[in-house]
Amino acid sequence: MSTTQPEAVPHPEIETEQQYVRELYGRLDAARDLAERRLKQAISWPAVDPQALQERDATVRFQTERVTALDAAEAGLCVGRIDRTDDGPLYIGRIGLAADDAGGDPALVDWRAPAARPFYTATPVHPLGVARRRHIRTRGRTVVRLDDEVLDGGVLTDGAAGSGLTGEAALMAALDTARTGRMTDIVRTIQAEQDRIIRADDRGVLVVQGGPGTGKTAVALHRAAYLLYTYRERLARRGLLVVGPTPTFLRYIADVLPSLGETGVLLAGLGQLRPGLDARGTESPQTAAVKGRLEMVGVLERAVADRQVVPDGPREVTVDGFALRLRPIDVKRAQNAARRAERLHNLARPVFARRVVDLLTRRYAERIGTGIDGGADLFDREDTAALRREVAEEPAVRLLIDDLWPVLTPERLLTELFADPARVAAATPGWDDATRALLHRPRGSATSSQQWTPADVPLLEEAEELLGFDDSAQRARAERDRRRRLAEAQETLDVLHGSRSIDLEDEHLEAEVLSAGDLISAEELAERQRALDTRTTAERAAADRTWTFGHVVVDEAQELSPMAWRLLVRRCPTRSMTAVGDLAQTGTLAGAAAWDETLRPHVGDAWRLEELTVNYRTPAEIMAVAADVLAAGGTGAGAPRSVRPGTVPPWAEVTGEAGLAARAAEVVEEWAGHEGTTAVIAPAGRVPELAAAVAARVDGVSCGPDADSSRGPVVLTPGEAKGLEFDAVLVVDPQRVLDEGVRGHNDLYVALTRATQRLGVLSPGDLPAELARLA
Numbered sequence: 001m002s003t004t005q006p007e008a009v010p011h012p013e014i015e016t017e018q019q020y021v022r023e024l025y026g027r028l029d030a031a032r033d034l035a036e037r038r039l040k041q042a043i044s045w046p047a048v049d050p051q052a053l054q055e056r057d058a059t060v061r062f063q064t065e066r067v068t069a070l071d072a073a074e075a076g077l078c079v080g081r082i083d084r085t086d087d088g089p090l091y092i093g094r095i096g097l098a099a100d101d102a103g104g105d106p107a108l109v110d111w112r113a114p115a116a117r118p119f120y121t122a123t124p125v126h127p128l129g130v131a132r133r134r135h136i137r138t139r140g141r142t143v144v145r146l147d148d149e150v151l152d153g154g155v156l157t158d159g160a161a162g163s164g165l166t167g168e169a170a171l172m173a174a175l176d177t178a179r180t181g182r183m184t185d186i187v188r189t190i191q192a193e194q195d196r197i198i199r200a201d202d203r204g205v206l207v208v209q210g211g212p213g214t215g216k217t218a219v220a221l222h223r224a225a226y227l228l229y230t231y232r233e234r235l236a237r238r239g240l241l242v243v244g245p246t247p248t249f250l251r252y253i254a255d256v257l258p259s260l261g262e263t264g265v266l267l268a269g270l271g272q273l274r275p276g277l278d279a280r281g282t283e284s285p286q287t288a289a290v291k292g293r294l295e296m297v298g299v300l301e302r303a304v305a306d307r308q309v310v311p312d313g314p315r316e317v318t319v320d321g322f323a324l325r326l327r328p329i330d331v332k333r334a335q336n337a338a339r340r341a342e343r344l345h346n347l348a349r350p351v352f353a354r355r356v357v358d359l360l361t362r363r364y365a366e367r368i369g370t371g372i373d374g375g376a377d378l379f380d381r382e383d384t385a386a387l388r389r390e391v392a393e394e395p396a397v398r399l400l401i402d403d404l405w406p407v408l409t410p411e412r413l414l415t416e417l418f419a420d421p422a423r424v425a426a427a428t429p430g431w432d433d434a435t436r437a438l439l440h441r442p443r444g445s446a447t448s449s450q451q452w453t454p455a456d457v458p459l460l461e462e463a464e465e466l467l468g469f470d471d472s473a474q475r476a477r478a479e480r481d482r483r484r485r486l487a488e489a490q491e492t493l494d495v496l497h498g499s500r501s502i503d504l505e506d507e508h509l510e511a512e513v514l515s516a517g518d519l520i521s522a523e524e525l526a527e528r529q530r531a532l533d534t535r536t537t538a539e540r541a542a543a544d545r546t547w548t549f550g551h552v553v554v555d556e557a558q559e560l561s562p563m564a565w566r567l568l569v570r571r572c573p574t575r576s577m578t579a580v581g582d583l584a585q586t587g588t589l590a591g592a593a594a595w596d597e598t599l600r601p602h603v604g605d606a607w608r609l610e611e612l613t614v615n616y617r618t619p620a621e622i623m624a625v626a627a628d629v630l631a632a633g634g635t636g637a638g639a640p641r642s643v644r645p646g647t648v649p650p651w652a653e654v655t656g657e658a659g660l661a662a663r664a665a666e667v668v669e670e671w672a673g674h675e676g677t678t679a680v681i682a683p684a685g686r687v688p689e690l691a692a693a694v695a696a697r698v699d700g701v702s703c704g705p706d707a708d709s710s711r712g713p714v715v716l717t718p719g720e721a722k723g724l725e726f727d728a729v730l731v732v733d734p735q736r737v738l739d740e741g742v743r744g745h746n747d748l749y750v751a752l753t754r755a756t757q758r759l760g761v762l763s764p765g766d767l768p769a770e771l772a773r774l775a
């Protein structure tokens with residue numbers, strides 16, 4: 001049974017709760033003061049040895065994180081309380097705060113702690129020892145509203161048992177709030193079906209399938225925060241990666257984890273999973289689909305093997321006037337030796353090069369020896385070594401080796417592969433020409449971020465796995481640096497020692513006094529001079545392509561291609577992953593049609609499915625329209641049940657082609673008078689014209705990958721709008737959305753379900769039959 005006080009009639013206990021909440025803020029302030037003091041102390045610790053230095057570093061990091069978490073808890077510190085049938089009340093909040101009595105209950109329980117769970121899951125049917133649940137709403141530090149539910153001992157009404165919602169009044173208030181263009185956390189109103197997923201075991205891949213607005217993104221982010229709380233040590237060390245579909249989406253969700261006090265998480269789009277690259281190029285959906293196939297692993301293997309060349313006929317190089325000949329069989333033998341010694345192309349290359357140089361040196365010696373008594377046998381080891389150096393340093397020899405076995409970066413391999421139809425043909429036996437043509441890309445002058453597309457990223461990474469990276473030069477440099485630091489440190493210690501013996505006159509006293517060299521060795525001093533790596537785990541992980549994460553969260557997981565899954569699984573060998581998505585919203589050709597089919601090749605049976613069924617975003621009247629589109633798509637997927645009715649009925653208008661853009665601009669201008677965010681969602685070909693028309697009437701309009709609805713109306717394609725939501729949505733030219741998308745019904749379904757309050761549809765011609773409900 002839920003009781004809500006109208007704002008005008010204050011709840012009788014509001015003052016008591018205010019008193020308690022004030023106390024909680026007092027504790028928060030004290031905890032923050034303490035953390036700040038400890039941070040300052042740690043910063044000024046004298047670090048006398050490397051271990052102390054490391055400890056200082058760890059303390060500084062820990063206290064900095066603590067201060068950040070305490071700062072983040074300021075807004076909405078306390079979210080509610082549960083009154084237990086067998087015990088006193090327990091207050092639930094964004095962080096845990098200890099009480100004065102260390103033996104008793106904490107003053108505030110972290111929402112992620114096991115004790116807080118009944119706050120989210122207790123129902124009148126299963127009260128879990130909770131007599132009453134109270135949601136506490138605050139503005140700043142002031143309590144403004146209390147919503148109570150009697151769960152045990154109250155009269156069990158049909159409504160209370162049947163709504164299935166936790167804290168219905170608080171939930172509805174949250175859902176009715178105008179959107180800001182940034183996602184917010186839902187700690188106050190997590191629902192039982194969501195809580196189960198948030199706290200699920202972290203082993204294997206957990207797939208969360210749910211329709212639009214069922215809170216998949218919210219659940220995925222709260223699960224990340226829960227896992228960081230529960231497995232803090234492991235995850236702090238290995239890091240947690242959240243993967244989203246687009247830069248706009250990442251910006252939309254960027255504030256949620258920091259608002260939960262978690263800052264160490266790496267957020268990345270599919271185009272950013274290769275360190276140093278932000279792949280923003282575009283290409284046809286068909287090309288992206290081909291690049292996303294698992295077959296591409298074999299294509300790349302063949303493309304690499306194809307670069308290890310055996311020439312058709314003999315090749316000649318001239319060293320010091322002597323023409324030296326290399327036969328195809330010589331190359332083949334060197335190639336076999338290299339392949340036997342090392343699997344990776346770049347690491348095997350030195351073996352190949354050595355063989356070729358050895359052979360040419362032998363031929364060189366033979367040629368010089370010809371005509372001299374004793375021939376090549378005249379040369380001793382030293383002579384041979386000198387000849388070898390001469391051969392190895394001869395530019396023509398280097399060029400020849402480069403030709404037969406080039407050093408390849410992934411970028412070079414792919415650029416040269418895509419640019420050359422003959423190379424593509426050699427790497428794709430059995431493919432038809434039309435499919436091969438999809439891979440063709442002429443060499444352009446585009447910058448690397450425009451040249452590479454998100455679908456290239458898994459290919460570049462796969463190529464890197466095949467090529468390897470010959471880091472012997474880097475290692476040699478690092479060793480030289482280490483030796484230099486050591487020599488400098490030794491010199492410093494020698495100087496200190498020397499100056500001491502001059503200063504001290506008394507021989508006996510000298511023996512008593514410890515020298516700098518007694519306190520610290522040259523190695524330790526050198527180690528201390530090495531610049532400390534102060535980057536966070538997320539920063540280190542972002543820069544290191546071999547980094548493996550403790551957990552990976554994938555949002556809009558239905559869009560991932562098999563090659564993208566392969567990449568992610570490589571970055572998370574434990575397979576501890578959470579993937580949230582909706583098969584009814586798949587917009588790419590390479591994306592998932594069935595979870596089992598998608599995941600089995602990568603994780604076998606190590607995955608399980610959970611479902612979310614309630615739509616918290618889209619009002620029922622709008623959802624009914626979207627459900628018709630979903631049904632017409634024929635995938636058999638069901639639409640989720642809307643949790644609330646709408647206040648404004650959705651509508652459609654036929655404008656004719658000529659009046660379309662002007663009418664769209666007029667509607668957006670009218671909506672601009674309301675609170676909240678607005679989006680126009682249209683097929684790609686219409687976006688520029690619509691953006692220009694709207695911008696002529698309203699300020700702050702943006703479109704494309706950097707669109708930001710917190711600044712003003714946005715004009716997006718359905719693909720760009722994926723995962724986002726807006727108070728008001730205007731869908732323009734639905735027929736073209738249906739016709740142009742590779743999964744047109746899914747695209748229209750996505751577009752219609754972005755609205756939290758208002759939906760309008762503008763059609764230049766007849767409304768598609770799927771939208772008959774709006775006619």
Ligand SMILES: Nc1ncnc2c1ncn2[C@@H]1O[C@H](COP(=O)(O)OP(=O)(O)OP(=O)(O)O)[C@@H](O)[C@H]1O
Pocket residue numbers: 171174175184186189190191194210211212213214215216217218219582585616617722723724725753
């Ligand atoms: N328990 C909750 N309390 C308050 N708001 C919620 C709750 N669950 C979801 N919401 C809100 O519902 C909206 C939709 O959630 P979210 O974006 O996570 O859905 P989604 O399933 O990822 O949708 P889509 O598939 O369309 O991307 C968001 O505004 C979110 O804050």
